[in-house]
Amino acid sequence: MNLLDFSSNAFLAAFFLYCFAFLFYIIAISGKMWSKADPARHLKRWRVIAFATSTIGTLSQIVYFFTRWIGGGHIPTSNMYEFMSFLAMMIMVAFTVVYLIYKTPVLGVFAVPVAILIMAYASVFPQEVQPLVPALDSYWLKIHVTTAATGEAFFAVGFAAGVMYLLRTIDFKSKEKSAVRAQRWVEVTLLSVLIIVGFIASVFTFRAMGYESDFKQTIVTVDSQQQEHSKIEEVKYTLPPLVAPHQSETVKFQSFLGMDKPLFEAPSWLNGANAGRKLNTVIWSVISGLLLYGIIRLIVRKPLGAAIHPVMEGIDPEDLDEISYRAIAIGFPIFTLGALIFAMIWAHIAWSRFWGWDPKEVWALITWLYYSAYLHLRLSRGWTGTKSSWLAVIGFLVVMFTLVGVNLVIAGLHSYAGV
Template sequence: MNVTELSIMTLWGATTLYAIAMVAHAIRLARVADDKVAARAADREAVAVGGASPAEPSAATEAAASSRPSRASKAAGIARSTTMVGALLHAVGLVARGIDAGHVPWSNMYEYTISGSFFAVAAFLVIQRRRDVAFLGAGVTGIATVALGLAMTVLYKDADTLPPALQSYWLVIHVSIAVLVTGLLTVSFIASVLQLMRDSRDSGTRWTGRRLRFLEAVPSAASLEALSFRLNAVGFVLWTFTVMAGAIWAEHAWGRYWGWDPKEVWSFVIWVLYAAYLHARTTQGWAGRRSAWLAIAGYAALIANFTVVNLFFQGLHTYAGS
């Protein structure tokens, strides 16, 4: 087995494990939500018959709460282990690709996709060590599964030498931070989407009824918003460095800091959107749904910068779509 085959095999293995992890995370959410609903129903029944007060769980409540903990725990264990092993295989695939290409694997859309999806999963695992964010697991592993699947089937390109414009140490400085930010903002995006869904459910919106019962296992909209804000704040600082490093690299490569290249323009648009989000959130009192939608708009611009701009716009960064 050569390095190319190792990279492809491990990345397909990671894709498979992420898909299994996504299902396991979803099952865990569903079972935790069912347990919470059953526990509340048992409490209401106990209060109705005078068997217990709301402050003291009844025997029925305790039975409902313990009826399926082993099943939920089993799903959580499978989700956690498959995510971690998938990330390990993903890392091996990335390293093997870099060895095969002879440079860091960030020179085209295929390499950027497999790198960005890895950093999304890695960010989730790092955050998970500090606080319980298992409710984000289904979204993170789901996006990683789709990203890797598209990379392996649609975007794949054989390893090649770097174009002259990329033969610089600034590739490591500039693109590494951009890939890291992409992963971090992906996790934040999932939190914002869950925030909107949870807020809609709490406000009684009809479409978030029984079909989205899993939201019972998700924290409050306020907690999700706080998590998203912290991640976006870190992402904004890193994206600012990305834009600045790109400008310095442009001056070294092309003799100017800024030239209104499509990639440069969209990078600035992303910066403006996240700056507006942070400004509105911290000084203008924007909270709740408005801030979540603004954060989602920033992430949509990030994805557009990677897909639409790379594929359909001509400029000095055209090599990024190859």
């Protein structure tokens, strides 16, 4: 077994250890429901087991990181698989730090699944070690990407604690207008998570089925002299094409549920060879997420927020609010260094300018401004509790768009990260 195979096995071991840790955290906090004899002893025992399992999983992922680094010849943060894997690892490191401070096992029920989802999302992308493109062949890759991801990892823990606060404090039995509105927005947040799960599930399902369809698309570009140029691009679909690429012809179409052609063509304003495929992926993600949401609703027979709420009973909401704030307060200066200061230094070295309004740069700035506003509103305006938690939740959604949406949807100088 070579070093890269060992690294892949360590990654897989970490994934399963996180899954077991998640189950153990659930057992720990649900003990009061079925361990009547000595709930405190039950909590203590399973809390130790759960934390030990998640810690071993984190160590296993650290082993994956360094063995892939040695085996691949460069730090494994240069593409979406490597970066998202590193982000998941740092989320677990951040969770471990926060857990050691507050000793709150319920945090594991919400923070660990975030790492699991991001690892599963990473596995959607090609996992082979790829050579560095020239722009990434710099020691600043180690400095900029790792610090930015570490800051985002603490934002993820703040997000988890924020969701927990909302689930703990919202009155899911109330029919008042404000309470109903809060219930709906929590449900939308949980649905958003399920859409990501649906995306991962649909990709792996059709990959296991060996699904594939191919198109040839005519791409028209306009140069600086306003002259049009056209070229033919091959577009490969691994999900059944509900949406065909704009101005394309079918090369190979694998029938699915009686469908032998796409339902419609991507609109012209969706530019780029993969625009139609990406729109198709978004549609499948929404369909899969809604289907999963519907199945869970049928099982629990109530909104997801209302079903989770009883688990949060007995937890001090002020502790959750404090955890969310502290995690973001730790992550903010680290993110500032990595995503802005170090990024601008590297941009000047690579492209001879500190700032160029590239989409990734713009969204990194938006993320920084958002969390700056969060800290300002919390410290100067007294936005604590519900307001602060909603800001923490929305903030991490901004982070995820910066990481995923910008890399995979908006073309720019950082598009190589989506390979």
